[in-house]
Amino acid sequence: MVLLETQKLTKTFIGLKAVTNLDLSVNKGQLLGLIGPNGAGKTTTFNLISGALPVTSGKIIFKGKDITGFKPYMVARIGIVRTFQLASVFPDLSVMDNMRVALHYKSGVGFLQTIFETLAMERKEDGKVRGKAMKLLNIAGLSNLADVKAGNLPGGTQKLMSVIIALAGDPELLLLDEPMSGLNAEEIQTLIRLVKAIRDERGTGIIMVEHNMKVVMEHCEYIVVINFGEKIAEGTPSQIANDKRVIEAYLGSE
Amino acid sequence: MKSGTWQKSFSLLILLFLFVLPGFMHSPRYLSLFDEGFLNIVLALSMYSMWTLGYVNAATPTFFGLGAYTVAILMMKANLPFWLAFPMAGVIPALIAFILGFQGLKVRGTYFLILTLAFCEFMGWLFTSWKSLFGGQTGLYPVPQPVIHAFGHTINFAASLVPYYYLALILALITGLFYFRLYTSRLGRVWDSIGKTEDILANTGISVFTQKQICFAVSCFFAGLAGAVYAPFMSIVTPNQFNFWQGVTIILGVLVGGTYSPLGAIIGTVFMAVLSMLLQGYSQYQPLIWGPILILTLLFMPSGLIALPMQIINKIKELTTRKIVQS
Numbered sequence: 406m407v408l409l410e411t412q413k414l415t416k417t418f419i420g421l422k423a424v425t426n427l428d429l430s431v432n433k434g435q436l437l438g439l440i441g442p443n444g445a446g447k448t449t450t451f452n453l454i455s456g457a458l459p460v461t462s463g464k465i466i467f468k469g470k471d472i473t474g475f476k477p478y479m480v481a482r483i484g485i486v487r488t489f490q491l492a493s494v495f496p497d498l499s500v501m502d503n504m505r506v507a508l509h510y511k512s513g514v515g516f517l518q519t520i521f522e523t524l525a526m527e528r529k530e531d532g533k534v535r536g537k538a539m540k541l542l543n544i545a546g547l548s549n550l551a552d553v554k555a556g557n558l559p560g561g562t563q564k565l566m567s568v569i570i571a572l573a574g575d576p577e578l579l580l581l582d583e584p585m586s587g588l589n590a591e592e593i594q595t596l597i598r599l600v601k602a603i604r605d606e607r608g609t610g611i612i613m614v615e616h617n618m619k620v621v622m623e624h625c626e627y628i629v630v631i632n633f634g635e636k637i638a639e640g641t642p643s644q645i646a647n648d649k650r651v652i653e654a655y656l657g658s659e
Numbered sequence: 660m661k662s663g664t665w666q667k668s669f670s671l672l673i674l675l676f677l678f679v680l681p682g683f684m685h686s687p688r689y690l691s692l693f694d695e696g697f698l699n700i701v702l703a704l705s706m707y708s709m710w711t712l713g714y715v716n717a718a719t720p721t722f723f724g725l726g727a728y729t730v731a732i733l734m735m736k737a738n739l740p741f742w743l744a745f746p747m748a749g750v751i752p753a754l755i756a757f758i759l760g761f762q763g764l765k766v767r768g769t770y771f772l773i774l775t776l777a778f779c780e781f782m783g784w785l786f787t788s789w790k791s792l793f794g795g796q797t798g799l800y801p802v803p804q805p806v807i808h809a810f811g812h813t814i815n816f817a818a819s820l821v822p823y824y825y826l827a828l829i830l831a832l833i834t835g836l837f838y839f840r841l842y843t844s845r846l847g848r849v850w851d852s853i854g855k856t857e858d859i860l861a862n863t864g865i866s867v868f869t870q871k872q873i874c875f876a877v878s879c880f881f882a883g884l885a886g887a888v889y890a891p892f893m894s895i896v897t898p899n900q901f902n903f904w905q906g907v908t909i910i911l912g913v914l915v916g917g918t919y920s921p922l923g924a925i926i927g928t929v930f931m932a933v934l935s936m937l938l939q940g941y942s943q944y945q946p947l948i949w950g951p952i953l954i955l956t957l958l959f960m961p962s963g964l965i966a967l968p969m970q971i972i973n974k975i976k977e978l979t980t981r982k983i984v985q986s
């Protein structure tokens with residue numbers, strides 16, 4: 406089942422064609438790799454899908470619905486959550502507070518309710534939130550770090566945290582922007598195992614922008630290669646590995 | 660948490676002291692100083708709540724002024740009683756803030772500062788030029804004194820400054836309680852996360868823009884209410900009571916006190932109020948003194964006065980353990 410597809414997605418800045426006529430699609434429960442040399446337009450594509458950048462032309466269709474032009478929070482609400490290259494955590498808050506903030510929207514609390522709510526009512530609500538938060542943290546094995554300030558966590562753990570924060574919104578599609586960057590081999594293994602567990606247990610579709618070729622080739626089911634904003638190849642990892650155009654674009658891949 | 664109960668009991672004691680103070684402090688000069696101090700606390704809290712979002716509201720004095728003018732105009736021209744005009748003086752600035760926010764909150768902090776500065780100057784001009792409504796340079800005078808009937812007595816605001824003292828104190832108390840409640844609640848945690856991580860927040864489904872709108876409108880609501888107390892207190896409302904410089908003093912209060920909690924804003928404002936009281940003879944040198952205070956604070960006390968006790972205690976601990984190790 407097709408979760409998301411882009412149709413002739415184009416983004417031009419004045420004089421610069423960042424993304425041109427990109428047709429991309431990802432299915433439920435599919436781990437799609439989006440690769441390309443630096444500056445190819447991968448993060449721009451994410452920014453377009455998540456609504457952070459306005460589209461110049463083309464469409465973004467999610468579960469049959471046209472979501473082109475949706476603002477980032479609207480995109481998140483309908484089920485697409487992205488992470489950022491630099492860790493997407495709230496650094497000054499504890500891990501548990503990070504989860505509380507991430508789950509805030511889902512708990513449906515408004516401004517007036519917050520002001521007039523008694524402490525007893527808030528504690529009761531918090532009990533529910535803590536329960537959900539612990540469940541999510543357990544997926545990544547982070548529940549013992551609940552009271553640690555997120556900014557003090559090592560880089561690899563922060564990356565795990567950011568995926569769990571993204572998961573709080575119960576997304577059907579995850580956009581992971583270079584999740585492996587800055588991680589050592591062990592951290593990479595932990596993170597990719599988490600990503601695949603999410604895919605397998607929840608049927609979440611995942612688009613992963615990555616530079617780490619080993620990870621992409623080993624774990625992605627399908628790969629789309631872009632260069633200079635245009636799709637130059639797509640296929641399974643073995644097809645991509647032998648594609649002349651990809652090799653040309655990528656002199657010196659890992 | 661031990662320091663929490665410490666803080667609470669201390670604050671309660673100070674509150675009690677403030678409530679009984681007019682019993683033995685009768686000097687109108689001091690009553691009026693405290694009154695202005697309480698109103699400044701409300702403005703400081705208003706400024707603080709926008710600060711935590713990453714915005715400096717340079718037009719805080721203007722919203723204060725809008726509240727003052729609203730009360731004066733409604734009481735003088737529409738003959739409304741004070742208890743009706745008072746809430747309007749909060750609602751109208753809030754509405755204007757809401758409208759301003761549609762553009763102002765979509766841009767980054769620097770541009771918001773410029774926009775509010777421009778608004779401050781524009782309103783200053785409007786207050787002066789629209790003579791039929793605002794009374795021009797000479798302003799609106801005399802602002803009718805509120806007459807409040809409570810518990811079988813009539814509280815006469817015209818007779819002494821004591822009713823104004825309590826009105827301002829109660830307003831400051833309500834504003835303080837509101838913001839303390841807010842910033843310890845889960846919504847407060849979310850608002851605190853807007854500053855540098857608003858993109859991550861948007862990705863959890865929260866409409867950050869709506870939150871900013873609410874915060875801005877509420878902060879100007881309170882600023883307006885403070886103005887509503889100020890107008891009859893001064894008996895006159897003129898354009899030059901509300902200028903950019905007032906805003907600078909408020910910002911300084913927030914900075915010096917500490918930008919990490921509403922209590923910091925309050926402490927810093929009190930500090931600045933005491934300082935300006937001591938410097939009363941030298942008011943023309945104020946800018947000369949405020950500048951160095953700002954620089955010294957940023958250099959040596961970036962966490963503000965509120966962090967000072969903990970820092971001193973830690974320093975003492977550090978020094979005493981060193982001595983023990985040495986001996």
